Amino acid sequence: MEKSVGEVPSGEKEFNQLTRKVRDILEFPEISEEEFESMLKSASRAYGGPLPHKTYSLCPETRKVVPALIWEKDGKVWITKKCPEGMITDVYYESVEQYHHFQKWKYDFKLMSANVEGSGVNCPFDCGLCPRHRSHTNLLNIVLTNRCNLNCWYCLPRDEEILFRIRGETVIARMEDVAKLINFEHRVEIDGFSGEYGTPDFLEVLTFREGKAEWVKVTKFLRRKHEGEVYRIRTHTGRVLRTTPEHKFIVYSNGGFVKKRADELSPGDELVLLWNFEAEDNVQEIDLIEAFKELPEEEKEKIYVRGISDLDLSPLKAKYGDKIYQWKSRDSMPLKAFYELGVSGTFRLGRDATKHELPSKLKITPEFAKLVGYFIADGHYTDKDLRITVAHEDVERELTAIIEGLGLPHSALEWEGKAKQIVIGSRLMRLVFKYALGIPEKAENKRLPKDFLRFPREVRIALLSGLFNGDGYVVRGERHLNVGYASVSRGLIRDILYLLASLGVFARVYTVPKEKVSGANHDLHKLYIAGQDMVKLVEMLELREGHRERLGDVGERKPVRTNRVGDFFIDTVEFIETEEYSGYVYDLEVNAEEHAFVAGDGMLISNCFFYAKEGQPIYEPTLEQIRMMLRNAKKEYPIGANAVQFTGGEPTLRDDLIEIIKIAKEEGYDHVQLNTDGIKLAFDPELVKEIREAGTNTLYLSYDGMTPQTNWKNHWEIPLIFENVRKAGGPGIVLVPTTIRNVNDHELGAIINFGLNHLDIVRGVNFQPISQVGRVPKKERQRFRITIPGAIKRIEEQTNGAIAKDDWYPIPIAGHIARFFEAFTGSRYYMTSHFACGAATYIFLDRENKRVVPISRFLDVEGFVEYLESKAEEIEQWRRLGKLQKLKLGAEIFMKFRSFYDEKYAPKGVGVLELIKNAFMHGNYDALGQFHMNSLFLGMMHFMDEYNYDVERVERCVIHYAMPDGRIVPFCTFNVIPELYRDKVQAQFSYTWDEWKAMHPDWDYKKDKYVRTKEFVEEMKNSELYRKTYIDIEDYFGLNTKA
């Protein structure tokens, strides 16, 4: 299995490996607009109403807030909305039964303070918190930095090219030119990696799909700045592509495909390249009036449109006066003025000082294409005409015939000792070649005409004929025979490769460096076609007599010695070199399972997945800002926050972290936790001690699975983190698996078992079903989406029923309990999230019997809460009761409590009853801590994304972010609408890269990054510590938990 070793871990390699096989696809039901509208009309409206239920949601692309329907089908709950971008359905909850069970425990709280004047009617755009919000801050998040110690994304330089289909038109385009069409309006962050991207709906690229080259939509176009090396990879057949060092190539290995970074490639590695593809034949003429809009203004003034006598020129009278009558009478007007009319049709075009005219819709005939081919091969521009050098009589004969056939004025120029030149004396045709066909000046810049891949097949063949007749050659040796073409323009060679690929002809490229050619200013690129491909080409082309003679009888030829895989072939890496680069680099995300697209000369490479932030502004709030953010949440009315989580990026990268923790304590926070990957803590035991001593209660530690693949972030470092926490006597650890269908959902039981084996330091496991923020194709959502009931079901299966569906509680049940806590103890802490946001339970380890017992098996929590509610009036009078009355009621409740408790099923040796009694009666933070020490908390919190967004959930959110601009916002607005919250505010309060570097002269971006070395992994693999952590552990559920 692939893993991140010898590099800054990014998880991309592991992700690709894990997702190669799809175990489980979630089918989404179809719903028509009519059904949707009809159900919406009859849907319940109040929070917690029966299904179907009406709420509001967010549209992923247009960001409109629209009515949404939560409805039931096939035992699952779905959310559907009608967005301008179409009907969108996603799974809301994978079990309707569990939805109903949890719905029963809804609980509303009313927050009585706000941060903004917005009324909440425009939820979720009024956040901050608004007067409509219904929960106080249970857990406050503060982003300490956007710096991160893991990596990264990988890109193509600005001048690298890709075969695109832009609005249906096939074109080879530079990344920076396509970028001009993109609105880079989104920032994206996955595990702290951020980038800038747009979501075009008009771009396609070629991908590999079951051996076929197929067009696929580009879903994201990304860019970032890059300073440093780029790699130039050249294959045995002469194909070239430049990428940043991290960019992944598709490598053929043992009959399958794997991905390798550019800087990991070695000569001999087998890459996958495009052999042939289907081009469309849809450009048969050029609309010169449209194409000439690109002309310089002075040229537009010199061009006349003829055939205008039937046009109404009166709209131009005000501007041009009586000239319009002259134009009318001469049946001719300047192109510049013609554009102002805004009319279309078929006309004739002429130019000053030229009698020759062209139809405004110029047919692209094979003859014309052949002339273009000749010009590209051996032609050049002068100020007023086109000239083509002819070194052979047969070429001159053919060229003259074509020019005369096209009715173009021409002459010949001949100097002694120099090759003859055919002059096409049409200034207009010069403009057609230069601007309408886009053929650049100078030999080293030559390219094939715009749209050449959209010309009809016979036109493409004629274009090739012109090229090969003009500058092609035949090489005949004793044992070899090939047709070649040489050019100093590498771009032209790329075009010809794609042109040949569109005709199913394979070619090789060989480059002669300029240093090896006397007096040369440019490298010479030689393209040659041999074997059966040459036979195919020769049969296709109309080659000149000289070539035919040299070719003679081509006879039987062998096929090319290259492995073909459908429309692709396998080619080996021959040469790798690096060059310095500075500026934007780009990448694409494509809607293809293989995450691959064709770039450069036809190489299949991977699209990006993670994003780094080198060169991006750095956000790090000051200590004073952090203090004010803490205070803002603490002073919410009537209940302030008591728990804070410092997050990032990676919060441990801040040098003043200890001071920050102390500030949180000073501001009255009982609970301080760090959301961390733990990497720094693995290698700095002193830091663990310091953060513990400063008052950190919990490490909210990323832990995505049991193997180096599923947990690419810190699998190898976990044993060291655990050891350092044990030595420091804390903080307690909560393992946080981001749970993804088809990626790590098969390891949920094993993760709980792992937590139970380290119960001395692990306090809980909090599963976070994936939130697919950003624009995500339906196929990907079906593949990776998992909801709370889905995760619960897997846990039941993977713990052999030890932790079953009915052992879980919805979060707001704590709201019901909090009411009585408050009455007894005065402590106020209302967890009143939406019932669908989370689930939790406690499990106890009965070490005597080696069994795991969820709290629900021996304590009827729901029954007890129902009983408390029946006594609510009495209990709420508790504070005003006299001693005797308190004793009487207390005893009654405790006796009743015992009836909900079944000693027979309780775990042995834990003293659960006493624990619960203490926690409940004292209700303070210490009592809660005791409870945690002897049990494992299991939680789930499903943060939303655009596809399952429910405004009713946002209104009740209990996990908030404080921002330095005075606002506190729900988690799911902060992260799902980053353009209004996270990214925007961080941009307002960020330092530019240069400002940051000036403030921290010793800081180096690369030093932030963690490189996991091969030596470290080997050492860890063979260590006693690793064995104790992962291998020599108990199997409480009858699972094989070996790593």
Place this chain on the structure above:
Amino acid sequence: MSVNPDKKLTKIILKFENVDWETATAKQYELLKDTGVWRAFINGYSKNGVVVFDEEKLSKEELLERLKELKPEIVREEHITVEELLESSYSWNNILGKMES
């Protein structure tokens, strides 16, 4: 900090002639995307709103142009500093029932 607490912001209180919930929500989103806009609330029901913005990044004319289709009328205009905006946002200054309407 890259934001000067003494930086001046403009706060305008608005009335709208032509607005409903849908256009108010969409317009509020559009305005808030701009880093020059610190706060924006448009109430499509009561047909009023408030925008706090940085005139160095977004001129009042440009802002009003963006709101044109809602037919805005400026009821009041104030100048506040970033620090004053932050202070006025803190929870202890906005206890419901005691909030400025």
